[in-house]
Amino acid sequence: MTIRVVVADDQTAVREGLALLLDLLEDVTVVGSAADGDEAVRLVAEHGADVVLMDLRMPRCDGVTATARLREGYPDTRVVVLTTYAEDADILAALRAGALGYLTKDAGRAQIAAAVRAAAGGQSVLDPQVQQRLIAAAGSGPVPAAPGPLPDGLTAREGDVLRLIAAGLSNREIAGRLYVSEATVKSHINRLFAKTGVRDRAQAVQYAYRHGLTGAG
DSSP: OOEEEEESOOOOHHHHHHHHHHTSSTTTHHHHESSSSHHHHHHHHHHHHEEEEESSSOSSSSSHHHHHHHHHHHHHHSEEEEOOOOOOOHHHHHHHOSEEEEETTTTTTHHHHHHHHHHHHOOOEEOOOHHHHHHHHTTTTTOOOOOSSSSSGHHHHHHHHHHHHHTTOOOOHHHHHHHSSSSHHHHHHHHHHHHTOSHHHHHHHHHEEEEETOOOO
């Protein structure tokens, strides 16, 4: 299967460089290049792209707004953010808008290619620096219970475990925090992974942020 990609960045040199890089991959074809979020959405509508490689700060329509529009109108199109910025507010805004991956522009060719392929398969990829910032942000404050029903049929206790994973706690630490055994924690983790479709703790952290299930604002 060929992965159809739209590249969105307001800098012409960056757009052209990314398009050239991606077109060198046998399983990827760039179907459009956009200078802003409005154009990215239009190109997805026109070409039915599988993945959008999205810059955040663009004129007229920024990457977060475009990501939210794509998630609502074209939910089968996955967004991977590729940006200079790794600030907590930018990361959170992008993930909550629906981005499936988040890389900084110092990512190498192999990392970008891996992120595009993973996103096309519905899997998330976070830059290691971004993941560390998310865990640090989640662990910097209390971990309150989320109001209202939880997504994907999660129970209240599974939600507790997910929030503590997002705060960077180990299974042993979660067990101590919740006054249960490690075996019980593992059971909760297995169930919540199955319900949410995440495969590892990194994806669980991202899922928690996307759904507001962390202690970070």
